[in-house]
Amino acid sequence: MNDRKLRQALINLPDNAQESIVDNIFVPEFLSALGFKLMECVPAYGTGNGNEAVDYALRHNTDDDIFIQTKSNPYVLLELKGKDINLSEGSAQYHSTFKQLKGYLLASNCKTSQWGIMTNAVHLQLFRKHGKVIHPATPCLSITPDNLIKIVKDIKQKLDNLPRALTVAIYNNKGGVGKTTTTVNLAAALTLKEKKTLIVDFDPNQQDLTKSLAIKPGKETLYSWLEGKNKEVNDRDVIQSFISKNKTTNQSFQIDVIPADEHLANLGEDELRKTLKIFRLRQILDNLKSEYDYILIDSPPNWRFFSVSAIYASDVVLIPTKHNNIFSLENAAIAIKQYIPQVQQARKDGSPIALPIFFNGESITDAGRNTAHKEINSIIKEAQKDKFDLLPYFYPKYTRAKKDLHIFELPSYAHIANAAFSRVPAAYKDKTARNYYLELAKEYFLQ
Numbered sequence: 160m161n162d163r164k165l166r167q168a169l170i171n172l173p174d175n176a177q178e179s180i181v182d183n184i185f186v187p188e189f190l191s192a193l194g195f196k197l198m199e200c201v202p203a204y205g206t207g208n209g210n211e212a213v214d215y216a217l218r219h220n221t222d223d224d225i226f227i228q229t230k231s232n233p234y235v236l237l238e239l240k241g242k243d244i245n246l247s248e249g250s251a252q253y254h255s256t257f258k259q260l261k262g263y264l265l266a267s268n269c270k271t272s273q274w275g276i277m278t279n280a281v282h283l284q285l286f287r288k289h290g291k292v293i294h295p296a297t298p299c300l301s302i303t304p305d306n307l308i309k310i311v312k313d314i315k316q317k318l319d320n321l322p323r324a325l326t327v328a329i330y331n332n333k334g335g336v337g338k339t340t341t342t343v344n345l346a347a348a349l350t351l352k353e354k355k356t357l358i359v360d361f362d363p364n365q366q367d368l369t370k371s372l373a374i375k376p377g378k379e380t381l382y383s384w385l386e387g388k389n390k391e392v393n394d395r396d397v398i399q400s401f402i403s404k405n406k407t408t409n410q411s412f413q414i415d416v417i418p419a420d421e422h423l424a425n426l427g428e429d430e431l432r433k434t435l436k437i438f439r440l441r442q443i444l445d446n447l448k449s450e451y452d453y454i455l456i457d458s459p460p461n462w463r464f465f466s467v468s469a470i471y472a473s474d475v476v477l478i479p480t481k482h483n484n485i486f487s488l489e490n491a492a493i494a495i496k497q498y499i500p501q502v503q504q505a506r507k508d509g510s511p512i513a514l515p516i517f518f519n520g521e522s523i524t525d526a527g528r529n530t531a532h533k534e535i536n537s538i539i540k541e542a543q544k545d546k547f548d549l550l551p552y553f554y555p556k557y558t559r560a561k562k563d564l565h566i567f568e569l570p571s572y573a574h575i576a577n578a579a580f581s582r583v584p585a586a587y588k589d590k591t592a593r594n595y596y597l598e599l600a601k602e603y604f605l606q
């Protein structure tokens with residue numbers, strides 16, 4: 160019955176219907192199909208950022224908290240447009256609407272929001288918010304009377320099953336840029352903020368992460384888990400824990416680790432792809448998402464089985480670069496323009512997406528920084544020829560009005576490099592290192 164009404168509402172919309180018409184005819188049926196009752200939808204919700212209001216905020220009521228009365232703790236934000244606005248992916252209005260929705264999701268009254276929807280009743284896209292990160296949960300979908308019911312059901316299913324963890328692949332095709340060091344220390348910083356964190360060593364040829372924490376293999380191997388033949392594999396037989404105890408405060412911090420598996424290093428690329436499949440890591444980690452706040456995957460410096468699997472398994476990709484290494488910057492651009500879109504095509508949910516790059520572990524002089532900016536400008540210009548906009552991935556704060564060329568810098572610091580020898584992450588051992596990685600965690604992840 161409701162399905163019929165929803166479909167009919169879409170059919171009834173005139174061509175070029177303006178926002179108010181889409182709002183009157185389509186939105187009530189759409190919100191109801193998503194499972195929200197009238198008292199659970201607040202129109203023109205004040206985001207807390209000046210006078211800005213998002214078209215709708217939604218949240219299920221509890222016994223003593225009626226959303227339309229308390230207007231507190233929204234769960235979903237909906238930004239609505241008319242059919243006269245072009246929301247097809249890549250259009251200028253798509254980008255500006257996404258920017259608008261992103262601003263709302265991060266605004267002070269909307270901290271609890273976990274999902275954002277933008278639609279004009281022609282296109283529709285769902286985004287998930289986790290801390291500061293906003294990433295697609297569907298591609299930008301074209302809605303028609305024939306696919307509408309299924310699309311809305313799929314979205315409702317996602318809204319009703321919020322995943323706990325954000326999965327982050329740490330990747331750059333260039334070697335030695337600090338992928339493993341970032342994985343270990345970012346994990347440590349997140350645990351200091353009481354985030355339950357799992358790290359995966361998916362670089363079996365080097366196993367640097369496993370070695371840097373002196374983690375021993377578990378009873379079961381990652382290989383048998385990936386192979387999936389032995390259904391009895393228990394998570395706890397593969398996952399090991401690294402525990403750091405602060406002797407002064409007596410507090411202890413734990414990072415869970417899926418250690419590298421030597422057996423994987425001996426297999427050729429063809430054998431890996433045939434017997435283990437690129438999507439297996441994702442299936443395994445999806446099953447662990449409810450147990451962690453963050454899952455970080457360390458990947459090798461190439462574009463073969465392990466890196467492809469790591470990117471395939473991730474919601475977002477964090478790309479360390481070196482400001483003085485042109486290849487690390489060019490390779491970041493290749494990952495963003497080419498590799499990540501390949502995986503998006505295969506995944507069909509719009510993710511993963513790249514987070515803006517950062518400069519890792521070199522002392523940066525003004526002259527060095529200027530040279531890096533020149534290189535980046537030419538990389539951005541080159542990509543524009545292929546109609547790819549790299550600007551937000553290099554300069555996330557750049558706007559036409561405010562030409563902010565901010566790129567996050569994680570300084571070079573001897574204790575960070577030396578910590579691997581003592582088998583304890585620098586972020587646990589050393590205050591300066593701790594602050595560097597807490598800054599990184601705040602810049603990208605923590606709200």
Ligand SMILES: Nc1ncnc2c1ncn2[C@@H]1O[C@H](COP(=O)(O)OP(=O)(O)OP(=O)(O)O)[C@@H](O)[C@H]1O
Nearest residue numbers: 334335336337338339340460520570571572575576
């Ligand atoms: N911020 C930093 N300050 C000082 N040294 C650093 C920093 N980050 C990384 N390093 C050092 O740089 C070297 C390379 O780092 P790391 O092994 O993390 O890079 P990687 O990208 O994982 O390398 P690979 O591509 O070989 O896997 C290591 O010796 C590490 O200790």
Ligand SMILES: [Mg+2]
Nearest residue numbers: 338339362367
């Ligand atoms: Mg490494």
